[in-house]
Amino acid sequence: MTLAERYKTVRRRTEDICSHLQTEDYVVQPVGDVSPPKWHIGHTTWFFETFILKAYFMGYQDYNPDYNYVFNSYYETVGARVIRTDRGNLSRPTVLDVYRYREYVDEAIYKFLCEGPSPEVEELFVLGLNHEEQHQELLYYDIKYILGHNPLFPAYNPQYSSPKIEEQPGFISINEGVYEVGHTGEDFCFDNELSRHKVYLNAYHISTALVTNAEYLEFINSGGYQDFRYWHAEAWDWVKTNNITAPMYWHNIDGEWHNYTLRGLEPLHLHDSVQHVSFYEAYAYASWKGMRLPTEYEWEVAATQFNWGKSWEWTESAYLPYPGFSKAPGAIGEYNGKFMVNQKVLRGASEATPPGHSRTTYRNFFHPNLRWHFTGIRLAQ
Amino acid sequence: MTLAERYKTVRRRTEDICSHLQTEDYVVQPVGDVSPPKWHIGHTTWFFETFILKAYFMGYQDYNPDYNYVFNSYYETVGARVIRTDRGNLSRPTVLDVYRYREYVDEAIYKFLCEGPSPEVEELFVLGLNHEEQHQELLYYDIKYILGHNPLFPAYNPQYSSPKIEEQPGFISINEGVYEVGHTGEDFCFDNELSRHKVYLNAYHISTALVTNAEYLEFINSGGYQDFRYWHAEAWDWVKTNNITAPMYWHNIDGEWHNYTLRGLEPLHLHDSVQHVSFYEAYAYASWKGMRLPTEYEWEVAATQFNWGKSWEWTESAYLPYPGFSKAPGAIGEYNGKFMVNQKVLRGASEATPPGHSRTTYRNFFHPNLRWHFTGIRLAQ
Amino acid sequence: MTLAERYKTVRRRTEDICSHLQTEDYVVQPVGDVSPPKWHIGHTTWFFETFILKAYFMGYQDYNPDYNYVFNSYYETVGARVIRTDRGNLSRPTVLDVYRYREYVDEAIYKFLCEGPSPEVEELFVLGLNHEEQHQELLYYDIKYILGHNPLFPAYNPQYSSPKIEEQPGFISINEGVYEVGHTGEDFCFDNELSRHKVYLNAYHISTALVTNAEYLEFINSGGYQDFRYWHAEAWDWVKTNNITAPMYWHNIDGEWHNYTLRGLEPLHLHDSVQHVSFYEAYAYASWKGMRLPTEYEWEVAATQFNWGKSWEWTESAYLPYPGFSKAPGAIGEYNGKFMVNQKVLRGASEATPPGHSRTTYRNFFHPNLRWHFTGIRLAQ
Amino acid sequence: MTLAERYKTVRRRTEDICSHLQTEDYVVQPVGDVSPPKWHIGHTTWFFETFILKAYFMGYQDYNPDYNYVFNSYYETVGARVIRTDRGNLSRPTVLDVYRYREYVDEAIYKFLCEGPSPEVEELFVLGLNHEEQHQELLYYDIKYILGHNPLFPAYNPQYSSPKIEEQPGFISINEGVYEVGHTGEDFCFDNELSRHKVYLNAYHISTALVTNAEYLEFINSGGYQDFRYWHAEAWDWVKTNNITAPMYWHNIDGEWHNYTLRGLEPLHLHDSVQHVSFYEAYAYASWKGMRLPTEYEWEVAATQFNWGKSWEWTESAYLPYPGFSKAPGAIGEYNGKFMVNQKVLRGASEATPPGHSRTTYRNFFHPNLRWHFTGIRLAQ
Incomplete structure (x- = not known):
């Protein structure tokens, strides 16, 4: 699989996880440890924009300089950040805005990949994809928390089923x-x-x-x-x-x-x-x-x-x-x-x-x- | 103006105030004193449902019994309530759900008004409309807080203008x-x-x-x-x-x-x-x-x-x-x-x-x- | 009664109230609103030292300049103060130290009174005495709280009796x-x-x-x-x-x-x-x-x-x-x-x-x- | 050294550490992690009373049943305890009371030791002495905190000197x-x-x-x-x-x-x-x-x-x-x-x-x- 294909696969999986959500589900943060799904979508995008596009893609134009402030997590070296418990207070950028940002960065990444990145940058790519996979896992935790702490107990997906893994007791x-x-x-x-x-x-x-x-x-x-x-x-x-x-x-x-x-x-x-x-x-x-x-x-x-x-x-x-x-x-x-x-x-x-x-x-x-x-x-x- | 007309005017004004919002703006609660706009939409509806339809409209069918739990405010006599600072954690019911609830209650109200309510109920109606007007005012406060505390400083309405009132100094x-x-x-x-x-x-x-x-x-x-x-x-x-x-x-x-x-x-x-x-x-x-x-x-x-x-x-x-x-x-x-x-x-x-x-x-x-x-x-x- | 006699009477009453205490009772502050009795003894003394002796008694020598820091209450104009909930953390000055401070200030006051203070200063004296009476009342509150929240429920004074006041119901x-x-x-x-x-x-x-x-x-x-x-x-x-x-x-x-x-x-x-x-x-x-x-x-x-x-x-x-x-x-x-x-x-x-x-x-x-x-x-x- | 001699030596050392304190220093608790010295004196005594005298010394008479409540630390198995941050609110028992309690228990211990305790009890004794030594160390920490956070910076002991230990850099x-x-x-x-x-x-x-x-x-x-x-x-x-x-x-x-x-x-x-x-x-x-x-x-x-x-x-x-x-x-x-x-x-x-x-x-x-x-x-x- 080429790096571009791997990139596409991982990025698509994030969006698939969120495909069962309503717009409102993307926004809330019921406790400090949970992040709004919208933030995960933006933050994983910000990671590629900050550490790859801005660092290595000549002539890349920031999508929106304010987004660094909104989607940084705990990377103290890249500027002031929104304190973590505040994420659930932000109605803007909207879910649509964040997906547009994601699309913009994805397109730039594909262009950049055509240039044939150096091994050093490839390594950063792989880190970025593993980072995104970690956030895919967090998305499940956070979505379950958001819906499972709602008094209406809405299902995430009525057809959801867990993978089967056989165990031998002993x-x-x-x-x-x-x-x-x-x-x-x-x-x-x-x-x-x-x-x-x-x-x-x-x-x-x-x-x-x-x-x-x-x-x-x-x-x-x-x-x-x-x-x-x-x-x-x-x-x-x-x-x-x-x-x-x-x-x-x-x-x-x-x-x-x-x-x-x-x-x-x-x-x-x-x-x-x-x-x-x-x-x-x-x-x-x-x-x-x-x-x-x-x-x-x-x-x-x-x-x-x-x-x-x-x-x-x-x-x-x-x-x-x-x-x-x-x-x-x-x-x-x-x-x-x-x-x-x-x-x-x-x-x-x-x-x-x-x-x-x-x-x-x-x-x-x-x-x-x-x-x-x-x-x-x-x-x- | 008939009661039905007054009802329609007041109810429409609430929706007009919200017409400038994105779905996400309806959901958040940045501090305890601010309520999500979605909640105001639902709560003002709940007021008419609880104190008028359930109390006086024979055969009225609850839209959703769980909504009492979600949209009650501080009325201790009508059951357990969502603690106030929790309102911003609720992604469901969605904005669309809440507007459907509002429509359902409005239709029932119009039917009920055809029956010619007693003076006692008329009085409750007037109270309900004044109550809704108070929430219209709160909507402005809360919307301004939600957008004005967002690092992107989005406008509520670029064409908004304050009414002019002349004053004489002295x-x-x-x-x-x-x-x-x-x-x-x-x-x-x-x-x-x-x-x-x-x-x-x-x-x-x-x-x-x-x-x-x-x-x-x-x-x-x-x-x-x-x-x-x-x-x-x-x-x-x-x-x-x-x-x-x-x-x-x-x-x-x-x-x-x-x-x-x-x-x-x-x-x-x-x-x-x-x-x-x-x-x-x-x-x-x-x-x-x-x-x-x-x-x-x-x-x-x-x-x-x-x-x-x-x-x-x-x-x-x-x-x-x-x-x-x-x-x-x-x-x-x-x-x-x-x-x-x-x-x-x-x-x-x-x-x-x-x-x-x-x-x-x-x-x-x-x-x-x-x-x-x-x-x-x-x-x- | 001369001013000196009134001064003596009021000051003695404060000490009488405390005469039933053990040294340890003077020191603790179980909640923020309660002050240690030691502090009342020192603060009422500090009041006379600060507003009368330092202001009007030529050649008066401070007992200890650090005491302003320890015994000031909320008078923002006379320098930084120990934050109120900290009073119960101070083991020093000891109870004995505070009584010595009280004696020192009392002696200076008596000397000062021999000089015949101006009407303006007399007015300050009367305010100081009323202030001390307010602290006498607080002493009762605070002592009762300190002893009444101790798991051993010690008596303040086994012979204590409340004054009798007759009431006519109706x-x-x-x-x-x-x-x-x-x-x-x-x-x-x-x-x-x-x-x-x-x-x-x-x-x-x-x-x-x-x-x-x-x-x-x-x-x-x-x-x-x-x-x-x-x-x-x-x-x-x-x-x-x-x-x-x-x-x-x-x-x-x-x-x-x-x-x-x-x-x-x-x-x-x-x-x-x-x-x-x-x-x-x-x-x-x-x-x-x-x-x-x-x-x-x-x-x-x-x-x-x-x-x-x-x-x-x-x-x-x-x-x-x-x-x-x-x-x-x-x-x-x-x-x-x-x-x-x-x-x-x-x-x-x-x-x-x-x-x-x-x-x-x-x-x-x-x-x-x-x-x-x-x-x-x-x-x- | 006999057990009785070891007991005496350790117990005396605790009292020696406190010999530089004023009564008031025994009482305060400026932060949750610090305990009032009075409490250490009582708690180490309570340890011997509870785990040795009450458990093994036939006919031993409790000094005061309420003291279990006051001097227990975190031993959940021996009954409700004063919550830890409350220790500094207790003016009673007084320092003198606590030393009397200590004397009473010490006397009972010496009598008990004449009976020749079993190896199992001897083991408990050794644990109790090591426990008391740990509290001796805590006493230094807590006393230093109490005096070192007082705005008057009183000395614990002007003659205090640290033991000299030679080190080779490298x-x-x-x-x-x-x-x-x-x-x-x-x-x-x-x-x-x-x-x-x-x-x-x-x-x-x-x-x-x-x-x-x-x-x-x-x-x-x-x-x-x-x-x-x-x-x-x-x-x-x-x-x-x-x-x-x-x-x-x-x-x-x-x-x-x-x-x-x-x-x-x-x-x-x-x-x-x-x-x-x-x-x-x-x-x-x-x-x-x-x-x-x-x-x-x-x-x-x-x-x-x-x-x-x-x-x-x-x-x-x-x-x-x-x-x-x-x-x-x-x-x-x-x-x-x-x-x-x-x-x-x-x-x-x-x-x-x-x-x-x-x-x-x-x-x-x-x-x-x-x-x-x-x-x-x-x-x-």
Whole structure:
């Protein structure tokens, strides 16, 4: 596939995800961590305009200089930004304006690609496409949050169905010893997966299947949310302050558990994997079960021996730099390193992850209290 | 004009105000005091549906029972409500849905009116129309806030022009004595304007013109925002906490004062009345000038002797019940009485006020720190 | 009594109030509105040092220049101040240090008084003594709060007893007409009681007795705290946010109502007047009773016809300037005027008020949500 | 040394630390992380009373059942607790009361020790003594905060001097390979130091001296606090929100840097190690220097080759359980495990650490934004 074809495929996929939305759905931001879909459409476009067109395409004319202010995210090196919680206050540019901007930039990119970009620029392209794929995943999270927190519980797509992934229940055992982790080979990876290095692991067992809704319900019914012994001190404060009693999107209606899905509100499917739990909940569940969560290295070493990809999986590991990690210079260097404190690593992939985007060395990360992303629980001991 | 004609006129005017909006403009809520225009469209409809159709129109079928939850405002007697700051999180019902709801209710209303409603219901109708006119005014405030706080400063309507009202500069004198205030006659008024009663006024002087931008600029240039002596203690905290240095919508761009208007950003017009000042600022300005604001009674007694209507005018008076005031029973009774604490009375009308909506006995009220509504300053001494 | 004798009497009374405290009680500040007793001792001393000794006593040597920073309250003209909520963080100066400071200033004052101060300075003295009396009253409020919010419920003084004031239950009627209100005569009064002026009152009835605990209990038992109809909108938010279900210091222990008093925790005395209610509660009670609170003018006009002084009494009136009110120049001018927004007037006096401090024209004021001061309810209709 | 002698020594040391305080210093809590010294005195006593006397000493009579409520810290299993930020609101029990309580418990302990406690109870004793030593260290932090944030800058002890520890500037190199970390042997250690296990380390260099004030000043003077590139994203928010421009206790007075020490305010000593920096600052400094902080394993493996103990040292490592870690049952089990999220490991010891309390396997931990404890910076690369 040529770079232009790859570009087209990825860009089109973003628009396909949004094709089920009403104009109004593009605009709102119900909480700080959610961005309006309109912003994702504009921001992924701004990325290509800023780091490729403005930097390398001679004679390129800005679409609108004010858009840098509106669609920048956290790239401190490229000027003042709209503070993050303000995104949902902006009715302009309209959805149509943003799609026009997207079209304008796409056309310029295609022209630019005809010139045959240098290897250095090709690398930036690949980063930009992976960046856009990350925002495709965020689009699913954010859209689900926006519709799933609306009192009318509208469906995103009544025909939506999750990919099927087969799992074998049970545990596999890994021997003590020195293992290598981290990315290897010539394929694209993010800077946080480099460099490959040795780690020493004690012997451990890791589950080949994720925890199901039925299993999680046992934890709820046995009073797990009321017993501080299973929780970190900060987790317990979080449970109490926010009155947490079940995963996000679970609703107990007249004694029956329901679950908001992208198809709308449905009775809880007991055999599905539990989703939308925070690290705090995953840890408390494991603790109640007398087990624990795997570390990211334990996960990576065992990952070839089970099927993964239903949900992101919380690990016990904090998100920290690998030995020898160093930031790329300039704005691109802000990509990962600046988040390496107070977050937890997640491994795997979810139904919202674009096909082929993840891999066994992929390091996703979120704060331990978050759960609007598609996460599940794998146990270790 | 028949009731049906009056109904049609008022309802159409709401839609006309919104005719300049993009779909996205209907949805956002940049601060708690601003409501999304979509909500105003739905709420004014909900008012007629709830208090007239459901209560009096036999066989009326709810458009959608969930809408009560979405479009109720503060009427505690008609069930749980969406907490106010959440309005801007709702992408559904869409703008189109809301206009369909509006159409559905309008049709039912016209049918109901054919039946010849009782005087009691007619009274409710008139209340509903005055209620809708109040929301028309709020629509202007909220739209101006939404567009005027967008970094692109879009115009609401490039052809917008304010009504012209002639003023004679100077002061008139009113003698000491007993005066009557409050509404009299058969015309509609809100419950807070009743009952007419006597007050004793000391002699006073009151200005026949509002303070201009040029005059207010002198206050700014002389350091008024930096000198605590002109401010209430709470006002001074407000100035410091929010870094207030000028009226809302004023922007100093490269040393030149600009003003966001409904036509977009413009150089400041020095001869216009100052607008968008809080009570705190109005008081501080008067204090700096060695004068004071009039009380609401002083305003009412003098109001026939000057032209008013350019802007609402802060008075020194707190919003309190008139002697003999009592709340109407039921939800309608919540209309005014429950707000009679911690607010200030404003008198007059503004360019956003529907024609014929206000009168000299009209009592508008806002918290003293607010200024997104169209307010100005009249001095007394 | 000479000025020196009056000075001695007032200053000694402050120390007597504190004589029941432990050193630790002088230091803490459990909420922002409460000041540590140590601070009152120092602040009242700082007042005499700053406005009299430093201003008029030639050759006076500051006790410690840093104390201005520590003991200033809200007088913006005399330099930066410790922000108010920080007072409880200061372990130094110690209680002993503060009493030494007090002694030093007292000695200088006595020397200064031998010189025979000018009438202007005498006036400042009288203001300072009235100021100290206000802090004596606050000391009672603050001490009661500090001890009454301690889980050990220590008594302030096991022998403490409230002064007895006889009341005749019933209502008296006042005719419609013009009345004069405000202070008159040569005696001391605060600037907010001037100038005497005419007001027009409608006919009204006013109770000659305060509401009792027994009566208030009926309001509680009939569900008054659960029914929004009796409450202002802001009051209802306050009730919900703070889970208010009874007056401050009431504790329901195993089904029996108790009341923390300056003698410690006691079973509720049903015949006593209810105390420690906010304006919001006083208004809701009156509303439930089908009555209302008097205005400050109604209170003042009727006050000679009943005994008052058991508790401060909330009025319906907002705290606003009288006609012709103007601030004194300089720091002293900040005394009252800057608080004239968002507060309610209270009339009367309480058991914490120094004898002779109040009068029928006295205007006390607090925010409507506060209730740590000694307040009760008088009804009107 | 017998257990009774060890007990006496440790308990006396706590009292010695407090011997420089005024009564008032025992009471205040200027921020949530600081506890009033009075509380430390009571809480360490409560620990012995609750976990030893009440549990094992037949016939022991509670000193005061309410004290459990007042002196419990975070032990959720032993009943409701005073919420942490409330500790500074409590004037009672007085300092004298608390010392009496301490005496009462000490006497009971000595009696109990005559009975010859079981090995299980001896273990609890040793835990209790180590617990008290941790509070001795906290006492230094909290006292320094209380006095160092007072506008009078009182000295804790004018004769106070820090222990001298010699350092050789330079870097040592450690080879790649498998190392063992964690506690070994029969001596006391906390549960978080167990169990000893293998780790794989890449080759690294680690400094043999801590960063000095002079070196840190270069970072400040080169604009380090103004350049986001050196900071984590959360750190940058912290810097901006709190206007951080220097370590805690540094004051720039008329262009000269001063430092509040336990002797009072002094000119900054350039050759001393920098102290009172957050993890965020330590990381930013290392980043500016083109280096990094060591991991806790790197530190432990190298620690025999340099002198440590001047200050706690931030490591890059998150505070996580060692392989095989499991919580002790009951309240004691809450000791460490529940904090293993969102915190950073510190290694070494500080001048506030009791002699013999720390060791090379000791794992201290704090949130990355904190800096009132005695911390410094050691670089690695």
